[in-house]
Amino acid sequence: MRIDHIGIACHDLEEKIALFERTFELTVVAREVNEEQGVKEAMLHIADGEGGGSYIQLLEPLSADSPVGKFLARRGEGVHHVAFGVPDVAQAMERIGGKGVRLLDERPRHGSMGSSIAFLHPKDVGGMLTELVQAADTLRT
Numbered sequence: 023m024r025i026d027h028i029g030i031a032c033h034d035l036e037e038k039i040a041l042f043e044r045t046f047e048l049t050v051v052a053r054e055v056n057e058e059q060g061v062k063e064a065m066l067h068i069a070d071g072e073g074g075g076s077y078i079q080l081l082e083p084l085s086a087d088s089p090v091g092k093f094l095a096r097r098g099e100g101v102h103h104v105a106f107g108v109p110d111v112a113q114a115m116e117r118i119g120g121k122g123v124r125l126l127d128e129r130p131r132h133g134s135m136g137s138s139i140a141f142l143h144p145k146d147v148g149g150m151l152t153e154l155v156q157a158a159d160t161l162r163t
Contacts, residue, residue, distance in 0.1 A: 026107035026155040027065065027077040027134075031090050032099050035082035039064050042078060051077070052135045060088025065134055074107050074157050079134060103141075105153035111138045114154045123147060130156070 032038040042048045048066040055062050061081045068076040081102060083091035093102055108114040111130045119125050124143035133139030136158030144151045 024071065024073045024107045025076055026074065026105040026153075026157070027079045028101060029079045029081055029103040029105065029151075029153070030100065031081050031083075031093050031097075031102040033082065033094060035062050035064060035080055038080045038082075039066070042066050042080070048078060054134060055084070056132075056134070057084070058132070059090075060084045061090050063134060073109075074159075079105075103151035103153050105139075105155045108154050108156055109160060111140055111154050111156035114156075115140050118142065118154075 030038070039050060043050070043066075048068060050064050051067045052065040053063065061083055063082070064080045066078045066080065068078060070076075081090045083089075083094060085091055086095065090102060115125055115127070115130070123146040126141040126143055127139075130138040130140050133153075133155060138156040138158075140154045142152040142154070
């Protein structure tokens with residue numbers, strides 16, 4: 023496993039993109055609107071390494087009642103989740119679920135940049151919303 027990305031909740035996606043581009047010289051490699059998750063997002067590339075790239079994912083809610091909208095209302099802007107890259111998200115879900123960690127997803131779902139993802143219950147992993155990510159280039163068709 024590796025850190026695939028850190029998700030950061032924000033009120034203004036364009037403002038935060040400019041901040042990360044200016045401050046850290048990161049480049050936006052993907053933008054998406056994910057209606058299912060209720061967000062507009064941008065993925066900013068940090069580096070490539072063994073197993074894939076690492077990114078900062080900026081998340082702006084589409085509405086106040088979306089998960090990220092509720093997060094912003096409770097906690098304000100900041101780290102929303104940590105995502106671990108895995109070679110097979112379904113196998114990782116089975117392995118981690120078998121250790122007593124509750125899964126927020128019953129099966130993998132569509133994620134950023136064509137990936138397959140699943141979330142773990144924050145209370146079972148130290149209070150941090152945790153995402154498992156299988157990169158699009160490793161998905162079987």
